[in-house]
Amino acid sequence: MRVWLPPVMLTVLLCALSAGMPALEPLFEWMQPDKQNVIYERESFLFLLQNHLMLVVISALVGTVAAVAGGIFATRPAGRDFLPLVSQIASIGQTFPPVAVLALAVPVLGFGEAPILVALILYGLLPILRNTLAGLEGVDATVRQAALGMGMSPFQVLLQVELPLAGRVILAGIRTSVTINIATAAIGSTIGARTLGDPVIAGLVNGNTAYVLQGAILIGMLALTVDSLFEAAERVWDRRFLPQTAG
Amino acid sequence: MIELKNVTRRFGDAVAVDRINLTVETGEVCVLVGSSGCGKSTTLRMINQLLPHSEGQILVDGNDVTAMNPEQLRLNMGYVIQGTGLFPHWTVARNIAMVPQLLKWPRERIDERVHELLTLLDLDQATHANKYPQQLSGGQAQRVGVARALAANPNILLMDEPFGALDAITRENLQLEMLRIQSQLRKTTVFVTHDIDEALRLATRIAVMDQGRIIQHDTPENILRRPASVFVENLVGKQDRGLKLMSLHTVRDLMEAPPQPREPEPGADGLKEDDSLRVALSIMLWQNWSQVPVFNADGQETGTITRDRIIQEGA
Numbered sequence: 001m002r003v004w005l006p007p008v009m010l011t012v013l014l015c016a017l018s019a020g021m022p023a024l025e026p027l028f029e030w031m032q033p034d035k036q037n038v039i040y041e042r043e044s045f046l047f048l049l050q051n052h053l054m055l056v057v058i059s060a061l062v063g064t065v066a067a068v069a070g071g072i073f074a075t076r077p078a079g080r081d082f083l084p085l086v087s088q089i090a091s092i093g094q095t096f097p098p099v100a101v102l103a104l105a106v107p108v109l110g111f112g113e114a115p116i117l118v119a120l121i122l123y124g125l126l127p128i129l130r131n132t133l134a135g136l137e138g139v140d141a142t143v144r145q146a147a148l149g150m151g152m153s154p155f156q157v158l159l160q161v162e163l164p165l166a167g168r169v170i171l172a173g174i175r176t177s178v179t180i181n182i183a184t185a186a187i188g189s190t191i192g193a194r195t196l197g198d199p200v201i202a203g204l205v206n207g208n209t210a211y212v213l214q215g216a217i218l219i220g221m222l223a224l225t226v227d228s229l230f231e232a233a234e235r236v237w238d239r240r241f242l243p244q245t246a247g
Numbered sequence: 248m249i250e251l252k253n254v255t256r257r258f259g260d261a262v263a264v265d266r267i268n269l270t271v272e273t274g275e276v277c278v279l280v281g282s283s284g285c286g287k288s289t290t291l292r293m294i295n296q297l298l299p300h301s302e303g304q305i306l307v308d309g310n311d312v313t314a315m316n317p318e319q320l321r322l323n324m325g326y327v328i329q330g331t332g333l334f335p336h337w338t339v340a341r342n343i344a345m346v347p348q349l350l351k352w353p354r355e356r357i358d359e360r361v362h363e364l365l366t367l368l369d370l371d372q373a374t375h376a377n378k379y380p381q382q383l384s385g386g387q388a389q390r391v392g393v394a395r396a397l398a399a400n401p402n403i404l405l406m407d408e409p410f411g412a413l414d415a416i417t418r419e420n421l422q423l424e425m426l427r428i429q430s431q432l433r434k435t436t437v438f439v440t441h442d443i444d445e446a447l448r449l450a451t452r453i454a455v456m457d458q459g460r461i462i463q464h465d466t467p468e469n470i471l472r473r474p475a476s477v478f479v480e481n482l483v484g485k486q487d488r489g490l491k492l493m494s495l496h497t498v499r500d501l502m503e504a505p506p507q508p509r510e511p512e513p514g515a516d517g518l519k520e521d522d523s524l525r526v527a528l529s530i531m532l533w534q535n536w537s538q539v540p541v542f543n544a545d546g547q548e549t550g551t552i553t554r555d556r557i558i559q560e561g562a
Contacts, residue, residue, distance in 0.1 A: 146332025
């Protein structure tokens with residue numbers, strides 16, 4: 001159970017910081033004595049945190065399903081021919097700046113959460129897909145040959161052999177993707193999505209560094225928390241499927 | 248029984264296996280031997296349809312393999328490969344239980360079978376069952392590979408250079424182990440190797456392959472005595488053919504046996520009934536014995552063998 005201790009502690013710290021930001025008023029006043037308002041109050045930090053996290057989770061779920069499915073398809077005998085195409089699509093998603101996606105998506109989808117979700121999903125695909133491909137390709141060919149030769153169906157080989165063996169690498173890809181997207185989600189605030197980017201944008205517009213700092217600190221904390229959650233999940237995975245390598 | 252009739256396999260324009268005919272009788276060990284690229288592994292993998300054949304017909308117990316569900320076909324064929332192909336995320340016990348699990352045997356029956364196989368392959372339940380493949384030595388891992396192949400008691404065993412990656416001593420141990428197990432179980436076995444000594448030791452009949460064709464299909468003795476071509480002659484080795492022939496027979500074949508076995512004199516040196524004539528001769532030359540007592544597995548003296556007789560009749 002000890003592996004879950006860091007993420008739990010970070011979660012508590014994150015929630016406490018979001019709820020208790022006003023308590024830090026003297027600190028921010030000392031930093032910026034010339035401003036009347038030093039604590040962002042247009043929306044509660046807890047609400048922004050929740051909404052920010054929701055955007056990341058939804059985009060991660062959709063992105064994971066799409067990327068893992070694409071990766072599995074491209075490594076099957078029937079889909080081999082599509083392997084270059086699939087990796088190209090993912091690479092394009094990664095090279096296309098999320099800001100440009102927003103600019104293109106707003107006229108179609110309107111302001112709010114929808115365009116940023118599209119941008120996050122596209123932006124998060126590549127790391128997951130790359131790792132899915134690497135993980136599946138990395139499964140020892142003799143293991144796959146033995147599994148087939150002993151009478152497993154291709155579907156059983158995928159479910160019982162390939163995915164458990166590739167899962168650790170896929171999980172690492174999801175971790176990278178989610179961490180990147182926690183930071184990227186903040187730009188959603190420019191098109192009316194409610195995220196922890198709100199105080200940052202407001203601070204930039206009003207020249208209020210305290211606002212910027214509050215948003216940035218919470219985004220950073222969120223990234224740390226989620227990352228430690230994945231760290232713990234990876235350890236648990238190791239213990240479950242690769243016990244001989246876990247110390 | 249496995250029958251290959253005019254079977255051909257092409258990879259693009261290249262012909263890997265060229266119209267071969269081969270019959271493996273029930274209970275015999277057929278060893279496919281040849282240099283790499285001769286088509287022996289391809290032949291093996293067509294029997295369980297990991298590679299579909301391009302032309303011809305493959306029959307297993309009279310049924311055409313193309314008409315069968317490939318999974319069903321393979322579940323009834325144990326499959327052992329070089330480098331074992333054990334599942335690294337499963338324990339030894341679970342690896343062995345793989346096919347019974349696919350066949351949905353009840354839990355207790357699987358446990359019982361795993362225990363039985365660990366014992367059969369001389370692996371210790373307590374120390375090995377819960378280990379992972381990476382924690383085993385090469386020889387142990389291949390024992391587990393063989394146990395896994397035997398788990399659901401298949402009629403047929405396909406072995407693709409199973410001992411190729413092992414050191415000489417471990418390989419010999421496993422070969423002896425295999426002879427012992429085969430004498431108990433009598434599986435119809437197709438065994439692929441490039442090692443002619445391994446082939447001579449294990450085979451009921453050997454099929455020598457070259458460039459996708461079977462050059463000669465015969466018993467080890469006939470392969471040695473009457474090689475069909477220069478290629479086969481070179482493969483078996485011209486010079487030590489005599490010694491190789493000796494290694495096909497055991498001391499039991501040439502010893503003088505009194506009607507009743509008797510208890511040996513304490514501390515007497517001797518040979519075992521199962522020692523090959525080659526080993527016997529080697530020991531007798533080294534020790535300068537002209538005659539030596541022979542013991543059976545229980546340590547009783549069952550006869551005597553002379554050096555003259557080995558030299559006259561051994562090869």
